[in-house]
Amino acid sequence: MNAMTRHSELKGAQSMEPSQERPFFSVEDIHAWYGESYIVQGVSFSIAKGEVLSLLGRNGAGKTSTLRTLARADSPVLKSGEIWLDGQPLHRMKSYQAAQAGVQLVPEDRRIIGGLTVEENLLLAQVSGQKGWSVEKIYDHFPRLAERRTQEATTMSGGEQQMLAVARALARDLKILFLDEPYEGLAPVIVQEIEKIVRQIRDLGITTIIVEQNAVAALRFSDRAVIMDTGTVVYSGAAADVLENAELRHNYLAV
Ligand SMILES: Nc1ncnc2c1ncn2[C@@H]1O[C@H](COP(=O)(O)OP(=O)(O)O)[C@@H](O)[C@H]1O
Ligand SMILES: [Mg+2]
Numbered sequence: 001m002n003a004m005t006r007h008s009e010l011k012g013a014q015s016m017e018p019s020q021e022r023p024f025f026s027v028e029d030i031h032a033w034y035g036e037s038y039i040v041q042g043v044s045f046s047i048a049k050g051e052v053l054s055l056l057g058r059n060g061a062g063k064t065s066t067l068r069t070l071a072r073a074d075s076p077v078l079k080s081g082e083i084w085l086d087g088q089p090l091h092r093m094k095s096y097q098a099a100q101a102g103v104q105l106v107p108e109d110r111r112i113i114g115g116l117t118v119e120e121n122l123l124l125a126q127v128s129g130q131k132g133w134s135v136e137k138i139y140d141h142f143p144r145l146a147e148r149r150t151q152e153a154t155t156m157s158g159g160e161q162q163m164l165a166v167a168r169a170l171a172r173d174l175k176i177l178f179l180d181e182p183y184e185g186l187a188p189v190i191v192q193e194i195e196k197i198v199r200q201i202r203d204l205g206i207t208t209i210i211v212e213q214n215a216v217a218a219l220r221f222s223d224r225a226v227i228m229d230t231g232t233v234v235y236s237g238a239a240a241d242v243l244e245n246a247e248l249r250h251n252y253l254a255v
Helices: 003-016 063-070 095-100 118-128 135-141 145-149 158-171 187-205 215-220 239-244 244-253
Strands: 023-036 038-047 052-056 076-086 103-108 174-180 207-211 224-229 232-238
Touching: 038 063, 038 076, 038 224, 038 232, 052 063, 052 239, 063 076, 063 103, 063 207, 095 103, 103 224, 118 135, 118 158, 118 232, 135 145, 135 158, 135 215, 145 158, 158 174, 174 239, 187 207, 187 224, 187 244, 215 239, 224 244, 232 239, 232 244, 239 244
Parallel strands: 052 207, 052 224, 103 174, 174 207
Antiparallel strands: 023 038, 023 076, 224 232
């Protein structure tokens, strides 16, 4: 069975499911635009609770735009399609409502708040959300952040700021975590540390979508993989199958 057949079969199976049997997270034929630019061109996939999905594809394939659409950012604008999280219709929500529904996006730029300490960043994440992880629980899992709790957050290294960005997401009440290129711009030794954290997140059973240029690194700890090209899904299946499929990697991932 080739990749394209596999994808269309998955899509077919999904659309026949009655709504009460929707997967934990379900993206159904979403189309999104930046002004006149049609970017997300009919993306569908789903994730079971606790699974990690790698969202892959070359630069400009539409990965960030897809995550932004799923998190209900103001742009790109979702014009059609449905997004369901644990029975909740995200497609009818604005970003703050999606956040309240349990969607947490850690964007590429990490958005650490300047002028605040590590601990203040964590406490602020908690007041804006409902009940997520306590600061103590975060420090248990991220001892590095505990050591630096009184440091101004933006003076930390890139890797530590990435840790804080993930911790802030956990401090909110999250049902699904989107990580957009968490290794971007980090030295290899720091990448290993972040990878450890992502593995911890997986082991905690937090449903996660990870976008990564380093496809192999992401695939190694993912259950599922979706590959995008020019705003569409060209593959959807098991992460292990992508690792084994050299042709697929060559055609869409440049690895
Ligand atoms: N704010 C924007 N306005 C218009 N086009 C955009 C905007 N952001 C991204 N794009 C375009 O959308 C396409 C997909 O970009 P993006 O989702 O960032 O890809 P990826 O994350 O896979 O590298 C690209 O062609 C990019 O130029
Ligand atoms: Mg991107």
